[in-house]
Amino acid sequence: MNDISVNEVPVNDSRFPVLRRRGFLAVAGGAAGLGALALAGCAGSGPATDTAKGGGKPRRGGRLRAAFAGGGASETLDPHLANLFADVARAKALFDKLADYGPDLSAQPRLAAGWEPNAGLDRWKVTLREAAFHDGKPVTAKDVLYSYRRIADPVKAFRAKASLEPIDLKASRALDDRTVEFVLKRPTAEFPNVLAAFGAYIVPEGEQDFDNKPVGSGPFRFVSFAPGKSAVFKRSDDHWDGAPYLDELEFVVANEESARVNALLGGQIEYAHELNPTTARAHEGKGQIEIVRLLGSSMQGFVMKTDRPPFDDKRVREAFFLIADRKELVDGALSGAGEIGNDLFGKGYEYYAASLPQREQDLDRAKALLKQAGAENLAVTLDTSPVAAGFTEAATIFRDQAAKAGVTITVKTGSKDSYWKDILDSGTLASYRSGAMPIEAHISQRLLTDSTTNATKWQHKDFDALYQQAQSTKDKTARAAVYERMQRRLHAEGGFLIWGFADWILGTALGVKGVETKAPANSLDWARFDKVWLA
Template sequence: MHKTRASAPVASRFPELRRRGFLAAAGGVAGVGALTLAGCTGGSASSEAAAEEDGKPRRGGRLRAAFAGGGAGETLDPHLSSLFSDVARAKALFDKLADYGPDLSAQPRLAASWESDAGLKRWTVTLREAEFHDGRPVTAEDVLYSYRRIADPEQAFRAKASLEPIDLEASRALDARTVEFVLKRPTAEFPNVLAAFGAYIVPEGPQDFDTKPVGSGPFRFISFAPGRSAVFARNDAYWEGAPHLDELEIVVANEESARINALLGGQVEYAHELNPTTARAHEGKGRIEIVRLRNSAMQAFVMKTDRPPFDDQRVREAFFLIADRRELVDGALSGAGEVGNDLFGKGYEYYAADLPQREQDLDRARALLKEAGAENLKVTLDTSPVASGFTEAATIFRDQAAEAGVTITVKTGSKDSYWKDILDSGTFASYRSGAMPIEAHISQRLLTDSTTNATKWQHEDFDALYRQAQSTQDKEERAAVYARMQRRLHAEGGFLIWGFGDWIIGTARTVRGVASKAPANSLDWARFDKVWLA
């Protein structure tokens, strides 16, 4: 058996932030707990809330966190989460059955345990005792309702593809706290489905998510102004223990300069997604703290393996050998990252760390291109300022390729359409990915029927290896299959993965409890129930 167990009012206006293009919610200066603006977000004055000299968490205060947002169309519907700001709000209000640990393995959350049958097609999930904000218990029927809502063919919910292995018609509630999931095929990594991006549990029945959202998360709803601000209050009945903060406010600042200026000016205490240059300018200077979440963003180029010139394995190998990965990390990421080895998920569960690190070898690259009849190869590299480091990396690689006799023309595309365009058009493009399990990377991007197969990697024998891994009960044996798949991708795949960028967060010096070993998209990233103000 495969088994796992686990142990008010809207926020105030900030005129200075609006002058920088930073929008906050309208309304009075008030909240569930005491609130002082302009960086003085002190905690409760009660003795039980006083800060301890030994560094123990302090209770009280409001933390204001700045994220890039999605404009007036934002919603608190957790099944529509797409941007990091959406996820931060969803994590405050709702829970999933599982979430990803630092190594991107699934960790129990609302699920207290899960257990499979011998065939890995029937999984029993036992819920922990938890309740929604309105006092109702979280039940098996709520779980099935949530998953069936996500799977609705008339809706475009993000987690729909992740839930595809589940036969939701056959799945059932065995009792109030036990769900039996029936799967369409053996799925050894089924806990990854429970942890999928956007797979939040909501109470059964309709609700107005934007005015009266009810979840089981660590914070309760106070107010929401789409594209501007959302305010939440501590949920004292939270199953994992009440947050330290009285209130959390997530405010929108789309420009990185607005986020860092707001942090430096004391108008927020947490600024998400800073660039490496900003971090280097302020790190260790005493005004703010810089937190680096390692291995959060895969940095790569994609080679379309179904079309010339990259339908020739020798050309793909030559491009692997052209890359000076250290120069790319230093130049495109300002050194804020680690070199890659053409494999996704460095440091994550199942990563093939035993494969030798690939180094630049221009002589071998030239020889391979000659063998392929591509000595004077000309290629267009599609890129865009849509992601930090893209255009810089494209220019650096263009110059590296010239030393091997390859002429690369860098074509800069629109931010708005880039991600859609590169999945189908062109032959060579800049690419980035956030954290996800290696199994999910394979299933979503490297199988014949994968919906986001940017490299057009389509091999039936590779698909068969994935099915073999998912049908393998023993974890060590399953890891051996994943290692075999990664060896093949390392030798002949279409992802030229040159680095893994840090995700950079800035905080006020008063902020404590921000996890530093949590890649973006993992459980402890943007986990404000564990944060406090010293």
């Protein structure tokens, strides 16, 4: 394979076209929050499982070139500023967190060897495993506290700041080099997911300069970085979770999907991030490249604003639940690359209320509910935008489905640049999606009275009280019962019409092995290049 150094890949190189479209993470409100109560054990994972793409005996060697959409000259290797998929993939190669999200979005230990709460769930003792930074210095409790306090800096725009809010960082302390006592502002049963929060990477104490020669504790070491062009890393032979199989890992920028596909087909790269369903169908099974589908990576739906007409009437919301033909939406808007939803976030994730019956289209019942609510011949505007794949297609399909129930929907297409900001406060009905996060985080960030990204305007003090009850419940089975009770209410009268869950699609060269296939985007095993090898 070609050994292309970073200095040999200019921004306009035809082998690695630099695109204009930014590849933002599909996470409304950030992948943060709180997650799973447990005493954590070993986090080491094997090189190949039955969920990994490709088999055979892993072998060492070679450079893998991975193409992502990038952010141009403003790109940084500061892990606390990670915002794009490319940023996160680079960050997890160089750095590590105390915990990360498993396939079911429960917290799995990384730099933390274990965690244990007190009886009141407002103090947690976290024990660090024996791990070292790339300069040989051990990862200590002081590094952890420095990293979290840096993230929480009120004048900085670090994304994980809101996720760390439950921690009283002034009161938290290092008990010894490998033990941190976190003092919390309130009982938090799901505290391990704070440790796994999006962007909560551990860096050496005092570190501020990350773009010249960053020092982390991740599976790869820094070689070179040219913002908007390329980043080259090499294997860390003494990584605590085992040395990667690859000698080197190179990230190249290719913003347009067509550029990533052409580079993959032409042999200039071995891994192409973020392909669309049409591309996947065109190449799947043809013997040129491998198509990898990460199931359930992106929730797809509509938000109904529950604080304003007509959706302040729960009968109207239920009618809209019953108008949706979910299979038609998945087939049409996602080209079949996904599965139907049931108006609940997190299908397949920890605490998901899978026992609730699957909602089906029932136009007669929908019409009857609208009549009861005095909303016959209802007319509403559905805000959408090409900001996300499938948004405009889903809006058109749902408009036609609603017409069969006597509802007139006017589709209004807004700006990609301001869409997410606009829909949080304006309008009554809008297209929406979210990347993977724990169900508890979805609730805390979007469904409580004081949630900062409460797009449905769901504000109920008794619902808030149930959330606090769950957070104060140490027994996991009892806590799961509270979460199910909350989800039953959302399923009956909430403001999220969740019609599907989209696959995230990757492309790899035929010789790339060990790519995990049951890892939603944003989880630990997504972009897990330390467990990938070249056959």
